[in-house]
Amino acid sequence: MPSGAAVCTVGGARAHPDGFGKQMNRNERRATSWAWVGRTCVLAAVLCAGAIGCQGGGKKPPRAREVMAPARDVPEVLRNTVGSQTSLIGMDPVVVSGYGLVVGLNGTGSRSVPLPIRTYMEREMTRLGVGREIGSLRDVSPSELLDDPNTAVVVVEAIIPPAAPQGAKFDVRVRAAPGTATTSLEGGTLYTTELRLGAPDPTGPVTAVLAHARGPIFINPFIDPASESGDGVVRTIGRVLNGGTFTGALNPALVLDTPSHSRARAIVDAVNTRFPQGTSRLPTARGISEDTIEIRTPDAYRENTAEFVQLLRYCPVDQTAVREWARRYVEALPENPELAGELSWALQAVGELAVPYLRKLYDYVEPIPRLAALRAGARLGDMTTRPHLEEVAMNGTPAQRVDAIRLLQDLGPDPKTERILADLLNSPQMDVRVAAYEALAARRSSLVTVRRFGEKFELATVPSSESMIFVTQQKAPRIVLFGEKPSVNRPVFVEAWDGRFMVSSQTPTDQVRVFYRDYRSGRITTAELEPDLVKLIEYMAHEPTPENPAPGLGFSYSEIVGALAQIVDDGGVDASFLPEVDVLALELQRGAQVPVVERPELSESGPLDSLAGVSEAATESDRAGAEGESDTKLSDEERERRRKRFVVPLTNPEAPPSKPPPNDG
Template identity: 30%
Template structure:
């Protein structure tokens, strides 16, 4: 063989070796299962949820009904948009008898304010789901306060506060009364007080108008696995009569669409957790064995209690025999985990162990046991202990039990009056059957004022003056009728409105009803027609003066807490044409508007005046008539004007 041929062969081999060495190694295939080993075989170990994140939406809006604290300042880039928006919704239309409220006149009033509106659509929200929204006066306007205002319906979209006003499809809308917390003791500097009143929260003010797609993405593509997972989900979470789609639909070998059944609309998070902890394998030969194995995991690894409980609940009632073994376990965490799983599976044998725990010296244990006892409406023993827990010395225990009852809308313990209807809804007034007097200001998904002991009154003598003497409250003796004087606020260009004096029974419940009540043909009882924020402010002021027999308890709204923190940070005014992302620079993101990070709202609370908590009473009967006798507000709660 010639020398040239040898050289060619060596060169060729060398090139092949170099190319072989330079080729990157192939990435390992994705694992079929992820997560803890005891959850392998569940939907969550084979797939991940997509679309399960809160969605930031925003938009421009108009707050009306202010008391001279607004501004006629409207940025030019917003004026035309707002005028068109108000005209589209009927303002200024003579056919609707709204000619006197022309859009231009409204914008020029000091009783209105242009605002930016922000909200976080909850994960898995369906059409009609509600969420809190945050409104803030624009920095370049002279608005001084949003107290007592009402947001005109505003559309919310992704990047909806872009100064370029580029169109974005609305995902939600927002409206309702602004709420500014009266608890401002820490706001001492004048500049901070000014900032405090220029931002507000609208509790449950946002409403979802477009459903967000929820999907499961498999770890490995497989048509067989995709179909099997969908079949198992549909087997356990069947489509309801009013549901349009199957709960799970296998779209590809990698994607499964998830549709939340309407019966879970009030607790989407719980539904999605159950799906992720659902074992794809099922059957009477599998579920009891798997439940026993989960019990061993719980005993050996108590920190996995939440995962074990959800997996137990997903297995169904055939898993109850192994779960019951832990109802009397010496480890309180193990015992409570088993009892919560058994309660979800409607096991009546869980009642007696829960009653024993409801007498614990630990208030956390009593609170959790009480919450679970509410889930046993057919047990007379559970009902009796609920009554004791509502009178518990611990506020935490009493409020936790009330929250569980409110979610069920239990008429045995709660008399409810809706203050306002539809778009004029203000708050729920709940009267709780209890002896220990409390007033609970609820600021979760639905604004509420809760009275424990409807007969509780005031520490007399009472003489309180509020809002520059526009509201006067007087009661000299414990059993004397209470006199309430009110003079409505009027602007300089309006005629003075007539002041009136009312007399009512001297109870906190009657005073709250009088302040919020609006006289209508359906409910002719007269009242002051004040909003939630004003009513809370009045009760808070009376409490500061030590005039309430009831203990006042505030539930801090998570969004309101974040807004309070944000007020401590200086908001730098910017002009649209000079702001980052302003005109000519491609738009401004919502994040540039100094929106505070928002945490999750309290769970298992009602969503809105006509939503999931109006589901059933303690015997499971339908409660569709919201204007039934227990909601009429006529049970000694009327107000009669003095002659």
């Protein structure tokens, strides 16, 4: 099935959308650009003919010939879908960026800023009120703020989700601006930054603001093997988890390959039948002209716009025979396993009427058609998929097990499923344990205990025979402790950050002593705690206030993650340490390699420009490929050894405190 016109990031490879670790064999490409070229040529020919005709006396102008869009490379069975007859415009992820200011650093910022960037920043800061008579920054000029060593000019980058509605949240990446001398963004906070389409250009034209970003910066505390810094940690790159907010006004649209009022009406009816209005007064699809249909993301898909785009793409146009199309799709699955991902989406787009046909493949002998059918059935809420998914979750390949668990989490409550997911918390495979936790958390299981520390992060604990600490690096900041009452070993000696943070205990019965010296004020804080890891995390996170003066260090999420990584690396806790895969960095790296084209703006007569975008399926392909390689080519011991390399190593102070004596028994 063809994908939407996407040119702002990588196109080409697509993931197998059934999510069971397979790569699709078809290289789906659109003829969208050729359709636009054809129509442009027709208009140019007509205009030229008119101009010649007005010149009196010459030869008759040649007749304009319409250049038809070439036929799409679409399998016969999928030619009734919306995506086979239209181009999806404005429904792809898009890279946005801007220059911003990070404040609250510990003298690690930079006053040296390239002149074009400095001029741009001073102009923008003045426009936003810095140095005016009112406001918190009334007593400081933009130039003085940029010269402060506790501030840094940064490049802020993000990817707006496909067909994102206003208010959609997303992660943003922050890096020190090139040409500056910033050495670390650790402990900083990003001031509100405007994000625009494409790469930042301080001397380029001003384009529309599509999003804003702000918030505390999370520094990845894990080693970058390519880093040349002393401890391998790249402190000039960070992110703000869920710190981006989409504020633009986009008008996604479908553009018909062949303009036709009757065809446009049929597509509008098909889309609105599959995605009814619900509580909204606006329809999902609204015809604008004979070749343009405006699309509005339904409220039910505000948090998962990528799924809506896929369902829209595979929605059947002919709504008079949807059962017949469901039958054809199911019959085509065993015969065309290379189309399994596309057919699975097509069956989901049919809706609940496809379920009776899907059930014929739930126990099919070949895994690819079977798993594609199970995915479609589970997404459509068919409870009879449960025993089949449970069997895959227990006995499938590593990638299949993870995806089956994710499908189980959205099915209705069932005691047996709860028991199976609880058992999977004890799996020797880390990815399976994490998937089981996420499924139980989504199902609001009593096995998952959650405590929130304001807007900083969420701390969850789950029972498991395999001790592990899992930390997220995207969206909601979260620390998950696997194990039965995780505790700090005694005796123990842990130090980090050049001796500014230490955890120690001299004997197996001593309390755990914590020492911290604040790098901003030099103030020293000490405490004695129980050897309970949860208590230690609570102490690190809590910031004393007049309302709650209990002692605490007030660490940020990034600092707590770094401290936990050091504690695990120094043997302070018997647990594996697993950071979440950094998907955003990969997406931005790929997105920077392809030229950017403006998003379309819909006028009353239809769309004027085509859209640049990121292929959501390609993102899934990279993710699936990475997970598949991790699970199929590496043993658990090798994966654990490699993950150990991603823990911040010990950095000894000049005069380290004495270490505890060895335990004699």
